[in-house]
Amino acid sequence: MISDYEQQIYGYADKEFNIASPSQLAEVLFDGLKLPTNGIKKGKTGLSTAATELDKLRNKHPIIDLITQFREVSKLKNTYVDTLPSQVDEQGRIHTTFNLTVAQTGRLSSSDPNLQNIPIRTELGRRIRTAFIAGKGKKLVSADYSQFELRLAAVLADDKQLIDIFNSGADIHTETAALIYEREEEDVTKQMRSAAKTINFGIIYGMSPHGLSVATGMTNFQAANFIDKYKEVRKPIFEYMDHVKDQAKKDGYVATLFGRRRPMPDINSSNFAIRQGAERAAINMPIQGTEADLMKLAMIKVDGLIKSKFKNCNMLLQIHDSILMECNEEDANEVAHILKSTMEEIYKLPIKLDVDVSIAENWGEL
DNA sequence: AAAGAAAGCGCG
DNA sequence: AAAGCGCGCTTTCTTT
Numbered sequence: 001m002i003s004d005y006e007q008q009i010y011g012y013a014d015k016e017f018n019i020a021s022p023s024q025l026a027e028v029l030f031d032g033l034k035l036p037t038n039g040i041k042k043g044k045t046g047l048s049t050a051a052t053e054l055d056k057l058r059n060k061h062p063i064i065d066l067i068t069q070f071r072e073v074s075k076l077k078n079t080y081v082d083t084l085p086s087q088v089d090e091q092g093r094i095h096t097t098f099n100l101t102v103a104q105t106g107r108l109s110s111s112d113p114n115l116q117n118i119p120i121r122t123e124l125g126r127r128i129r130t131a132f133i134a135g136k137g138k139k140l141v142s143a144d145y146s147q148f149e150l151r152l153a154a155v156l157a158d159d160k161q162l163i164d165i166f167n168s169g170a171d172i173h174t175e176t177a178a179l180i181y182e183r184e185e186e187d188v189t190k191q192m193r194s195a196a197k198t199i200n201f202g203i204i205y206g207m208s209p210h211g212l213s214v215a216t217g218m219t220n221f222q223a224a225n226f227i228d229k230y231k232e233v234r235k236p237i238f239e240y241m242d243h244v245k246d247q248a249k250k251d252g253y254v255a256t257l258f259g260r261r262r263p264m265p266d267i268n269s270s271n272f273a274i275r276q277g278a279e280r281a282a283i284n285m286p287i288q289g290t291e292a293d294l295m296k297l298a299m300i301k302v303d304g305l306i307k308s309k310f311k312n313c314n315m316l317l318q319i320h321d322s323i324l325m326e327c328n329e330e331d332a333n334e335v336a337h338i339l340k341s342t343m344e345e346i347y348k349l350p351i352k353l354d355v356d357v358s359i360a361e362n363w364g365e366l
Numbered sequence: 367a368a369a370g371a372a373a374g375c376g377c378g
Numbered sequence: 379a380a381a382g383c384g385c386g387c388t389t390t391c392t393t394t
Binding site: 020022023043044045048049050051071072075076079080107110114116117118119120121125148149288291319320321322 | 371372373375376377378
């Protein structure tokens with residue numbers, strides 16, 4: 001209950017204030033309660049109260065957990081619970097707008113309302129998805145590419161070892177941890193796998209040692225060592241990243257596997273921060289952009305196949321690496337199969353693509 | 367009163 | 379000096 005959190009927070013703060021106001025919250029935490037400010041990021045207006053910063057204060061004061069929970073619940077209420085019902089039409093359906101020319105990488109975006117960011121990561125948030133239900137006599141069918149971007153990074157970098165790991169069906173993060181820590185797979189701990197997972201994803205965004213240390217809790221030194229080891233293990237990935245950066249600096253653009261370009265006007269900026277930002281964006285674009293290209297091809301092909309074969313079967317949403325469809329109950333298994341095979345075989349690549357499908361009455365159970 | 371910046375956070 | 383890509387939405391606070 002939001003008001004319960006509010007009362008408890010006011011109790012610890014010894015006064016009522018607007019918890020949703022970062023400046024008032026910072027005043028309570030750092031002036032009133034005198035919580036330590038070393039290591040807390042500063043923004044343009046003062047000390048940050050973002051979740052990553054509050055995390056550093058977790059064991060310093062019980063008010064921190066309450067603020068985190070207050071934020072989770074108020075975010076879900078304000079953004080989803082209070083707004084989505086009013087956007088439902090007479091048929092009981094809700095409609096988004098897919099924008100095709102907004103995202104710099106070629107992805108779709110969704111707005112009014114955004115149905116590409118409906119919660120799933122927390123138990124409470126996931127419950128919001130259960131409100132999205134299939135029509136009478138129908139089922140929802142979802143199909144998700146598994147580790148799509150990392151597979152594409154392996155292909156673009158022509159990293160044979162990484163491609164082999166994916167094609168063998170092994171757990172990519174465990175395998176990476178085994179290589180970095182020089183252990184057998186069965187001796188990889190949860191922490192090792194988690195660190196490998198962070199870097200597997202972080203690397204395709206151009207993550208630095210500092211970023212890795214913040215994300216994992218390692219020291220800067222440990223993070224730098226870890227990345228050095230990763231560099232040895234995944235040489236082709238790093239050579240590829242250098243190659244993309246060089247190309248961008250020379251040509252002023254980067255491109256997807258299919259040649260679709262993104263101009264990179266800031267890639268030679270004399271401003272260090274701007275230039276580095278452009279470099280990270282350049283590294284990521286061919287990967288995220290190729291994902292978007294393949295998804296569009298898959299959507300077109302799936303739609304053609306489905307429309308010619310089934311009645312009352314429609315694509316409802318695309319969420320970057322997944323497609324959500326609704327079809328008659330009796331067609332669900334077949335639709336799922338068509339989705340899986342079409343998406344996995346959409347384009348001949350040196351890597352196996354893997355699509356997970358599932359069928360349910362509501363979005364929360366998928 | 368409206369418009370914009372900033373902070374924060376939901377998703378992939 | 380900065381430190382992880384791509385989005386859209388809500389709230390607070392400031393500027394016009």
